[in-house]
Amino acid sequence: MKKRVAIIGGGQIAEKVHVAYYKTREDLEVVAVVGVNEESLRSFAERNNIPNYYTDATEMYAKESPEIVSVCTPNKYHFESVMQALENNCDVFCEKPPAILAEDARKMYETALAKGRILAYDFHHRFADDVSIVKENIEQGLLGDIYFVKVKALRRNGIPGWGNFTNKVIQGGGPLIDLGIHMLDTALYVLDYPKVKKVTAKMFKKIGHKKDEGAFGKWDPSKFEVEDSLFSYIELENGCLIQLETSFALNIKEKSEMNVELCGDQAGASMFPAEIYTDEKGELVTLLKREEADPDRHSKSIAAFVDRCLGKNVMLADGKQGYAIQQLVEAIYQSAEKGESISL
Ligand SMILES: NC(=O)c1ccc[n+]([C@@H]2O[C@H](COP(=O)([O-])OP(=O)(O)OC[C@H]3O[C@@H](n4cnc5c(N)ncnc54)[C@H](O)[C@@H]3O)[C@@H](O)[C@H]2O)c1
Known part of the structure; x- marks a missing residue:
């Protein structure tokens, strides 16, 4: 049947x-x-x-x-x-x-x-082969103690010109809840969804209400209600710090960046494509390097x-993790709105 x-x-x-x-x-x-x-x-x-x-x-x-x-x-x-x-x-x-x-x-x-x-x-994104390769190596101890993680979900001029992406009530926010949440999930997944201690965030609406056209089409600037960029520090209970950067529009050099970088005390890793690196006797050493990131993530999910x-x-990505990441996103928005750190 x-x-x-x-x-x-x-x-x-x-x-x-x-x-x-x-x-x-x-x-x-x-x-x-x-x-x-x-x-x-x-x-x-x-x-x-x-x-x-x-x-x-x-x-x-x-x-x-x-x-x-x-x-x-x-x-x-x-x-x-x-x-x-x-x-x-x-x-x-x-x-x-x-x-x-x-x-x-x-x-x-x-x-x-x-x-x-x-x-x-x-x-x-957590279903990419790159993520499972990096996660396995973390579990085998290759990176050592991971104490700093960079999460980037950035677009230089990618305010969506369709759908409800600029409507705060329907979307709940801008790049954080739409894009940043993807890379944040990838980072939290490889770290085994650790407990968060405190978040500090700042968000901006500097471009979306002034321009009306970008790489993803046209929008109505008078109806641009969400942040166009947001930055946050997320402190974990185990002492690790996550730095999150996310944008629909931000005057950066690259057109787009969607990645997670993990810094351990023995080696570092970049996720898309998977790469693990360290140094020995003054020389930079590549321990693992995929040429291209796995494009086939959606069907695996x-x-x-x-x-x-x-x-x-x-x-x-189950209901428990869905609740945990939603708590984190809510705390990041609260911190940015209130201008103060939020403890979880
Ligand atoms: N995983 C990803 O990478 C990814 C990519 C794109 C979109 N999404 C998510 O998918 C969802 C939909 O996005 P989309 O781009 O397909 O939007 P869309 O506007 O193309 O589709 C949404 C559809 O839902 C219908 N709809 C609206 N209210 C409804 C209701 N109450 N009951 C039933 N149907 C209703 C609309 O008529 C529309 O056909 C969003 O939550 C978005 O964040 C995820």
């Missing part, structure tokens, strides 16, 4: 990643898509050979009885969509960020636990979720 899959939010990520992957599996069938606009839903369903579409999720659950649900709605609606899917006893794969509020991410995590359902988030649904014990 094929497992029945429903998509909540038939937009671009649902089509390019979720439906595209589910269609490669013979053990799954996408039975329905839910959205708000009937015309675009019809066309989504037709293009992707999905038999039914609904503007009412309650009706969809009653008629289709899906077992697996992908939540691909805008950030603001992740919470209600995930909770409804869990209440209907589905396993859920939710796009990032988990939610807008940490309290909501906590409820999602606890509901999944109480219902005995799988809840996973699409933090797909969703494949892991499906494998877990089918009973395999594979790694996921």
Whole structure:
């Protein structure tokens, strides 16, 4: 019997990643898509050979009885969509960020636990081969004691000209909750999601309300409500310091930087592509170097979720980690808004 899959939010990520992957599996069938606009839903369903579409999720659950649900709605609606899917006893794969509020991410995590359902988030960068290679070497002690980590998710002129990315209420914020959260998850994952002690952050809105066009199209500067860059120091309980830099728009040299660098007392590592380096007797030494970063992260992320649904014990970005990262993101925004450090 094929497992029945429903998509909540038939937009671009649902089509390019979720439906595209589910269609490669013979053990799954996408039975329905839910959205708000009937015309675009019809066309989504037709293009992707999905038999039914609904503007009412309650009706969809009653008629289709899906077992697996992908939540691909805008950030603001992740919470209600995930909770409804869990209440209907589905396993859920939710796009990032988990939610807008940490309290909501906590409820999602606890509901999944109480219902005995799988809840996973699409933090797909951690599924790159580069990450598993670096993580294995960390576990074998190659880097020694890691005490400083740089997390960069930077775009020089990449304010998105589509979707809701500049709308604070729907998105919950700017580059931190959209881009920075990806690299932050990668860093926390290789460090085994350590406990955070304190965060200090500062954010800026210096460009998005003045310009109206960038590498990712045009936006309305009068509706630019989010930060365009944010910088934070995150102190971990084990003494390690994470420095986070994230931007949609920032006058830096590179067009874009998405990376994590880890500094240990024996060696350092850069994640994308994986590279590990040290020095011996005054010479710089490369211990490991991949030429290119693994591009195939998204399908590995969703494949892991499906494998877990089918009973395999594979790694996921799970509800507990989703709650932890949402707490951290919330604390970073609070610190930036209040202009003071926040203890967790
Ligand atoms: N993992 C990644 O790298 C990645 C990449 C892109 C987007 N995303 C995430 O995916 C989500 C969707 O992004 P997108 O770019 O596909 O946006 P999108 O605007 O293309 O699609 C969102 C869809 O949800 C529908 N929708 C809105 N409110 C709804 C509701 N209450 N119930 C059901 N459907 C609703 C919209 O009509 C639209 O079709 C966002 O949370 C975003 O952060 C993640």
